[in-house]
Amino acid sequence: MPTHEQTTDAEHIDITAAIRKAIVQGDFAPNQRLVEADLSEQFGVSRGGVRAALFELTNEGLVERIQHRGARVRAVTLDEAIEISEVRMVVEGLCAAKAAEHVSDEQIAELRGIEEAMRTAVADGHVVRYSELNKALHGRIIEISGQHTAAEVLRRLRAQNVRHQFRLALVPGRPNVSLAEHLAIIDAICGRAPDAAERAARAHLTSVIKALRAVPA
Template structure:
């Protein structure tokens, strides 16, 4: 019985998380326990536990006497999140450069080529997916599981700002050479260069985020 309850809880957590990441559940949207229970065919206890877990991840927030809602991340907080990512992704890039294998290097270079093709064809969504894949593979190659878990949580919190940034005109053309520099440094087994390249890329992301602010000059 415990296994069934645990599986139901993990399914509910994964389902709500995916709905938030895909934009189906939008910032400040109320999450009604009864609706979620029906949608995921789960008991109210499992739904409550899932909402608590997602609140701990920073994806939702509990409002006194009003239940749960999708947490809205401000631009200022999005910048702070990216500043933290800059440090941790720099670490992962350095570790990946130390651990890179021939097969890993071939895969990263192939991703880089596909990113270039996506930019050339104007495939913004395809480029965004490849962008996410590249960052994930570098984290995986780094072997830094703790860092990877932290980064995944930060990415989830920041997903809507990341989407807005991906849609910013000309952004892929700016970020492509930054990503290619990270790939070459990691594949070349140069930890210091890999960390510098990763940090430079995230610094560029912070500057671009600031330009998404309607109040910015």
């Protein structure tokens, strides 16, 4: 068993993922203090494991450490969210183009399945379900692209931006706009058209940036 100051590799991975998930889902609010003793009790792990997890999440930009005050959930400003989306626009454009080059017949069928599920979610007004499918689609495109470095960059960027993304999904009419943009990306990838896929991905993120700027504070 790990001691108060020791942690196993498995525990470190699990607690890091658990705290990351809690932050991303909004269980921990922006600027909320993250106390090692409380987290240790909440998740049933050693304080050493919590400390290591908070250090890793600080590197990911989800947590920040304030001198003499400990750790807290980092609040991402709207300006930062826009900058993150601008970087995503470039990297996800690359991934979409590469996915169009590498996509297999089986993967095309899978993307079409996601497309149909997204259509249904929007038609039924299931915002949370659509948001989940949105995330799944972006993740699958990155996987198909085979761009491992881009995947790591995007994982961190999307985690930092998730609250703004979800807030955007709640804007009336936004899911319908987003759906059309995602369908264009899927069509281009399934058509094995790299240039069109990159343009569609960049157009989608350009739309996201424009919508973020328009969302009331």
